[in-house]
Amino acid sequence: MKYQKLKKALILLEDGTIFHGKAVGREGSAFGEVCFNTGMTGYQEIFTDPSYFGQLMVTTNAHIGNYGVNDEEVESDSIKIAGLICKNFSYDYSREDSNGSLEDFLNENNLLAISDVDTRALVSYIRDNGAMNAVITTEVDDVDSLKKQLSEIPSMNGLELASKVSTKTPYFVGDENASIKIAALDIGIKKNILRNLVKRDAYVKVFPYNSTFEDLKAWNPDGYFLSNGPGDPQPLVEAQTLAKQVIENDLPLFGICLGHQVIALANGISTYKMHNGHRGINHPVKNLVTGKGEITSQNHGFAVNREEAEAHPDLEITHVHLNDNTVAGLKMKSKNVFSVQYHPEASPGPHDSSYLFDQFIENIKNK
Structure with missing residues (x-):
């Protein structure tokens, strides 16, 4: 077993660059878009977040696995990342309320992970050259074949992935006697979003990604919610149509x-693939309405066109990301509609953004 843990592995980027490491456990290859997350904690939540579907995750924190895993710290029913890349992998863990080791959790989910990687150099390379497709593999003597396979992996730009993670059938969360009914479109929804709605006395019905406005409206909800999720928003034509109809009504x-992003597209505002995205738990956002700053959890590789949003007569930019001035929040001036480009449910320490759920509930009550 120890020999397998030390088996040679490598990361091959689509531009031909190679980084070396060691296999954590299982052998083989995993393909996806390589990206990095700067969070110091929360690796289990990251790995199970549907928004990361199809991505090879580089963790910038030097130690991964040191506090094990807990059954309650998941955002979906399984690991969603395509593979894990880290510096130091901890096979042992030391947290009293852990249910087991990260090694066992990865093996149960059949996830390929590699450690002993110079993640500082890899992240620096991604920052300079942008997110790109890659393969992590223990097949270190078959680079030419891997290059050919990698060339056939589709780009995240234009890729629809919501259908890969959405529920197949509607389901309910919360107390059916709650005071508010919310219809949620699952294009990659996180469990903690549902928890935040339920604890505000909402009964939620979660619908598949390709549901129509008529499907949601038939339940007679008080409010509508569009979730987080993976991939490019532009191919989600059905979700955009649904959003337009909710807005029109x-x-x-x-x-x-x-x-x-879907709400922006429904308003005729374009989106674009970012150079390397925002992924971490300490991203600074300014609320332009209140003037206050927020420390936020973020995970996205696409963004809303700011110039088009500023020129739109019925849209107001409510939040901006302070690192690069990208759009972090929108609201419609004449409709009961708003959105944010970060995760108010994540609470990575600060609870700066939880007020957004209260705002949604208030909007419903005052409609």
């Missing part, structure tokens, strides 16, 4: 991350 609507 002047119904309360709230969107997070991918849902935020």
Whole structure:
């Protein structure tokens, strides 16, 4: 077993660059877009977040696995990343309320992970050259074949992935006697979003990604929610049509991350693939309405066109990312609609953004 843990592995980027490491456990190859997350904690939540579907995750924190895993710290029913890349992998863990080791959790989910990688050099390279497709592999003597396979992996730009992570059938969360009913479109929804709605006395019905406005409206909800999720928002034509119809009927609507981008597209505002995205738990955002700063959790590789949003007569930019001035929040001036490009449910320490759920509930009550 120890021999397998030390088996040679490598990362091959689509531009031909190679980084070396060691296999954590299982052998083989995993393909996806390589990206990095700067969070110091929360690796289990990251790995199970549907928004990361199809991505090879580089963790910039030097130690991964040191506090094990907990059954309650998941954002979906399984690991969603395509593979893990880290510096130091901890096979042993030391937290009293852990249910087991990260090694066992990865093996149960059949996830390929490699450690002993110079992640500082890899992240620096991604920052300079942008997010790109890659393969992590223990097949270190078959680079030419891997290059050919890698060339056939589709770019994240234009890739629809919501269908890969969405529920197949509607389901309910919360107390059916709650005071508010919310219809949520699952294009990659996180469990903690549902928890935040439920604890505010909402009964939530979660619908598949390709549901129509008529499907959601038939349940007679008080408000509508568009979730986070993976991939490019532009191919999600059905979700954009649904958003347009909710807006046209002047119904309360709230969107997070991918849902935020869908609302922008429904208003004729374009989106674009970022150089390397925002992924971490300490991203600074300014609320332009209150003037206050927020420390936020973010995970997105696409963004809303700011110039087009500023020129739109019925949209107001409510939040901006202070590192690069990208759009972090929108609201419609004449409709009961708003959205943010970060995760108010994540609470990575600060709870700066949890007020957004209260705002949604208030919008519903005051409609």
